[in-house]
Amino acid sequence: MLDVNALRNPRVMITLLLLIAAVLVPFFAGNFLVSFGSRIIIWTIAAISLNVILGYGGMVSFGHAAYLGIGGYAVGIMAHHGINSGFLQWPVAMLASALWALAVGALSMRTRGVYFIMITLAFAQLIYFVGVGLEAYGGDDGLTIYKRSEFAGILSLKNRATFYWTCFVLMLGVFYLCHRLVQSRFGMVLQGSKSNDLRMRALGFPTTRYRLTAFTLAGAMCGLAGALLANQTDFISPAMMHWTASGDLIVIVVLGGMGTLFGPLYGAIAFFVLEESLKPLIDWVRPGWGDYWRLLFGPLLVMVALYARGGLDSLFERAARPRHG
Amino acid sequence: MAEPLLAIDGLVKRFGGLIATDNLSLDVRTGEIHALIGPNGAGKTTLVAQLMGQLPSDAGRIVFDGNDITRLPTHRRVGAGLARSFQITSVLRDFTALDNVALAVQAHQGHSFRFWRPARHDSALRDPALVILEQLGLGARADTLAANLSYGEQRQLEIAMALAGDPRLLLLDEPMAGMGPDESARMVAFLQRLKGKRTILLIEHDMDAVFALADRITVLVYGRAIATGAPAEIRANPEVRKAYLGEEHADA
Numbered sequence: 001m002l003d004v005n006a007l008r009n010p011r012v013m014i015t016l017l018l019l020i021a022a023v024l025v026p027f028f029a030g031n032f033l034v035s036f037g038s039r040i041i042i043w044t045i046a047a048i049s050l051n052v053i054l055g056y057g058g059m060v061s062f063g064h065a066a067y068l069g070i071g072g073y074a075v076g077i078m079a080h081h082g083i084n085s086g087f088l089q090w091p092v093a094m095l096a097s098a099l100w101a102l103a104v105g106a107l108s109m110r111t112r113g114v115y116f117i118m119i120t121l122a123f124a125q126l127i128y129f130v131g132v133g134l135e136a137y138g139g140d141d142g143l144t145i146y147k148r149s150e151f152a153g154i155l156s157l158k159n160r161a162t163f164y165w166t167c168f169v170l171m172l173g174v175f176y177l178c179h180r181l182v183q184s185r186f187g188m189v190l191q192g193s194k195s196n197d198l199r200m201r202a203l204g205f206p207t208t209r210y211r212l213t214a215f216t217l218a219g220a221m222c223g224l225a226g227a228l229l230a231n232q233t234d235f236i237s238p239a240m241m242h243w244t245a246s247g248d249l250i251v252i253v254v255l256g257g258m259g260t261l262f263g264p265l266y267g268a269i270a271f272f273v274l275e276e277s278l279k280p281l282i283d284w285v286r287p288g289w290g291d292y293w294r295l296l297f298g299p300l301l302v303m304v305a306l307y308a309r310g311g312l313d314s315l316f317e318r319a320a321r322p323r324h325g
Numbered sequence: 326m327a328e329p330l331l332a333i334d335g336l337v338k339r340f341g342g343l344i345a346t347d348n349l350s351l352d353v354r355t356g357e358i359h360a361l362i363g364p365n366g367a368g369k370t371t372l373v374a375q376l377m378g379q380l381p382s383d384a385g386r387i388v389f390d391g392n393d394i395t396r397l398p399t400h401r402r403v404g405a406g407l408a409r410s411f412q413i414t415s416v417l418r419d420f421t422a423l424d425n426v427a428l429a430v431q432a433h434q435g436h437s438f439r440f441w442r443p444a445r446h447d448s449a450l451r452d453p454a455l456v457i458l459e460q461l462g463l464g465a466r467a468d469t470l471a472a473n474l475s476y477g478e479q480r481q482l483e484i485a486m487a488l489a490g491d492p493r494l495l496l497l498d499e500p501m502a503g504m505g506p507d508e509s510a511r512m513v514a515f516l517q518r519l520k521g522k523r524t525i526l527l528i529e530h531d532m533d534a535v536f537a538l539a540d541r542i543t544v545l546v547y548g549r550a551i552a553t554g555a556p557a558e559i560r561a562n563p564e565v566r567k568a569y570l571g572e573e574h575a576d577a
Contacts, residue, residue, distance in 0.1 A: 183443040185431055185450075192428050195417040202377060202411070203486065204403030204432035213438065 011316040015262050018269070022168060026161035034160045035232070036276070040268050041167040042228045045174050047252045047264030049221035054250065055259035056182050057214050058194030062117045063104070063124025064249045067097040067219045069131060069241025071226020076236035077137055079145045086149030086157075086227075093227035094220040100127070101219020105212045124246055131238035142237025149231055157231055167228055171265075174221060179261055181217075190214050191259075255304055257313025266312040274300070328391060330355045330524050331376075331494055336385035338371055338548075345371040347548035348385070353494065358516070358525045360535045363545035364568075369528045370412055372545075373496050376526075377409050378402050389494070403432065406493030410483045412502050412528070418472035422463055422482055425471055426454035429489030454489065461485045461515065477508040484512075495525045501534055513537055536560075544568065 025037045046068055053059040074093035083089065108119040137143045148157040157163045181187050192200045193207040200207050230236050239245070248271065256267025274297055283290035308315050329352035338346035345368040353359045361369055374380040376387060378399040387395045394402055417425050427450040431437060434449065444450060458464050461481045466474060471482060484500055500516070501509045513534050519525065520538065529535050535542065536556050543553040544565050552562050559565055 180441050180443075183445065184441055185437040185439040185444045185447075187440075188424070188428055188431065188444045189437045192417055192420065195419050196415060198379075199411070199415045199417060199486075200428070201399050202379065202403075202409055202415075203429050204400045204408075204490065205437065206398065206400040210437065 010320045011262075011313065014316055015265070018265070019172075023165075026164050031160060034164050036272070038160075038164045038167050038228075038232050040272050041164070041171045042225050042232060043249075043252065043272070044265045044268040045167075045171050045228070046222050046225035047249055047256070047268055048171075048174050048178050049218040049225065050249050051253050051256075051258065051260075051264050052178060052181065052190075052221070053211075053214050053218045054253055055257075055263065056187065056194065057190045057211055059211065059215065060117050060250070061120045061215070061218075061246075062243070062250065063120035063122075063127075063246050064218075064222060065241045065243070065245035066104075066124040066127040067101060067222035068226040068229060068245065068249075069127060069236075069238070070097045070100055071223035071228075072230035072236040072240055073131065073134075073137070073226075074223070075149060075227045075230040076143050076145050079147055079149075080137060080143060084147050084150045086151045086155075089149050090224060090227045094223040097223025097226065098216050098220035101222075102212070102216045105215035105219075109208050109212055109215075121243060121246070124241060124243060128238050128241050128243070131241060138237065140238060142235055142239070145230060145234045145236065148234065149227070163231065167232075170224065170228070174224075175261065175265075177221075182261075186210060186213070251301060255301065255311055257311030260310070260313040263311055263313045266316075270312060329353055330390055331526070332386075332388040333376075334386045334388070336372070336375060336387065337383045338368070338375055338380060339383050345548050346375060346382070349545075349548060349550055351543055351550055351553070353524060353526050354541075355524055356521060357540040358520055358527055358538050360527045360529060360539035360542045361545055362529065362532070362535055362542060366547075367545040368548040369545055370498055371548075373409055373498050373526075373528065376402075376496060377407060400432075403490065403492075407496065408487045408490050408492035408494075409496040410487040410498055410500060412498040414476075414479045414483055416471040416479055416482050416486065419470060421468050421470055422458060422474060422478075422485075423451065423454055423467040425482055426457055426485050426489050427451055429486040430454050430457075433490040457485045457489050458482075460488075462511070477504055480504060480508070480512070484515075493524060495519075495523055497525060497527050497529075499528055499530060501529060501531050509534065 022037065026034050050061065050064045053061055071093035074096050075089045078089050078092065104120060104123045108116050111119055132140050155162055155166060157166065182191065189200065189205050189207065189210045193211055197207055229240060252267035252271050253264055255270055256265065257263030275293060278293035278296050279290040282293055282296065304311060331353040333349060333351040336346050336349045349372065363369055371380065375382050378397055382395060386393060389405055389407065392405065394405060417428065430450050430453050431444065455464065455467060458467050461484060463478060463481055463485060466478060471479060474482060480500065484497070487495055487497070501512055504512065509531060516538055527538060539556055541553060542556055542559045543550050544559060546568050551568060552559060552565050554562070
């Protein structure tokens with residue numbers, strides 16, 4: 001299905017080059033970069049899942065980090081009790097996140113706009129404080145995971161490069177799933193409902209079911225990202241589902257380009273590269289101020305909101321079009 | 326006489342103290358174009374929303390093809406064969422004209438929990454949608470975003486979407502609203518071609534269109550039907566003339 005002419009599109013070129021470079025990272029990069037790359041990939045998976053409901057479905061979920069947390073805690077808690085098989089841990093992580101998403105979705109679908117945002121935020125805060133209250137699993141301090149998920153000797157996630165490639169392949173899989181999903185009949189209904197829900201209902205679509213299904217699928221997808229994140233950091237804590245993490249996910253999706261396939265990847269790369277470069281930059285100008293990197297990141301985001309409404313994806317597309325005046 | 330396709334019996338809708346639909350009873354027979362006229366605020370659009378299940382009714386019954394649909398949700402009514410167009414254009418603006426109609430077609434091909442095959446390459450959706458677009462003269466505009474269509478074209482798309490599911494009863498809420506005389510004439514000609522083939526409840530302000538198209542006319546004033554009959558009867562009805570046709574058509 002690959003069209004050679006598509007290669008002339010800078011968006012396709014950039015994405016292809018990024019992906020090729022990404023495959024090769026463990027061959028030439030040091031430990032830090034490989035870990036850094038894994039982190040970006042995991043957050044990309046989480047952002048893809050948010051993009052399904054936010055970008056394609058128009059549902060501004062301000063509690064998406066909760067599924068990251070649930071996925072992570074599922075792995076952490078099972079590991080704590082000596083259940084280390086990834087074949088068990090990861091499906092449980094996805095299932096638990098999906099169930100929570102189903103419950104949150106079923107209740108919040110009754111509302112729209114700001115109320116939807118507030119309800120999803122409230123449920124995420126609830127889960128956050130449940131995490132804080134789980135004294136048996138470290139409460140506020142979190143829990144160290146001593147053994148990464150095991151896959152019957154097929155994969156050793158302890159190996160940095162193996163872990164990186166595992167994340168990478170999963171990301172490609174999630175991209176492909178998302179690609180099929182949004183083009184399918186289901187995806188058309190989801191996007192139609194974002195565009196004009198009243199009309200979609202009048203056409204005979206019970207849209208809430210479709211939106212709720214998307215919400216649940218996104219929860220499961222993000223649960224997988226959570227399971228990966230717990231393995232990457234060997235640690236879980238309530239911080240991974242703090243509301244600021246939900247905010248970061250929205251920022252990544254918006255920065256990359258809502259409702260575009262590869263937007264979440266662009267957004268995650270930009271977000272983490274900026275974080276890692278702005279911190280030392282500020283520290284260099286004013287020692288000790290590095291943690292306030294968002295002081296510079298904020299205005300950048302405002303610029304994107306004002307001048308690049310479609311995010312980075314639209315910038316690449318604009319570069320692709322010949323200029324006329 | 327055969328059973329009417331749609332039988333409305335004692336239908337009521339209240340908004341606080343205001344009665345928008347006041348104990349309304351009305352029949353639509355299979356194959357007829359039944360026009361619903363009445364001054365602004367008579368409750369015509371409210372009635373359409375009640376028929377489609379977008380607004381719950383406070384009392385009364387709606388019977389469609391012998392089945393009580395008063396409490397059915399919208400999608401079940403669409404499944405039974407009802408479809409509507411909107412007075413205020415309501416299309417999917419960031420979808421192409423073809424996508425809009427293809428979605429309307431899709432709504433009638435069972436559930437959409439189909440996650441894998443690309444819908445935009447599905448000829449089961451595209452082919453019938455294109456046929457309908459061509460019927461409405463929008464064939465050449467199939468790949469244009471709905472937002473970029475002219476107002477008149479959007480009105481045509483509105484009708485195309487309502488027709489796409491091959492409905493047994495078409496509720497047209499002012500299809501000519503806001504159209505220029507040429508566009509109106511074309512729309513009337515199009516609806517004329519549907520006459521006898523489709524059952525239509527037509528809400529329209531344009532009296533020339535109504536009298537040209539309707540087999541029967543019901544006059545709605547303050548949510549109640551004050552008269553129902555053939556166009557000639559309605560024209561002659563003194564109560565109707567007083568309530569509605571009064572000033573405009575007194576000299577006709």
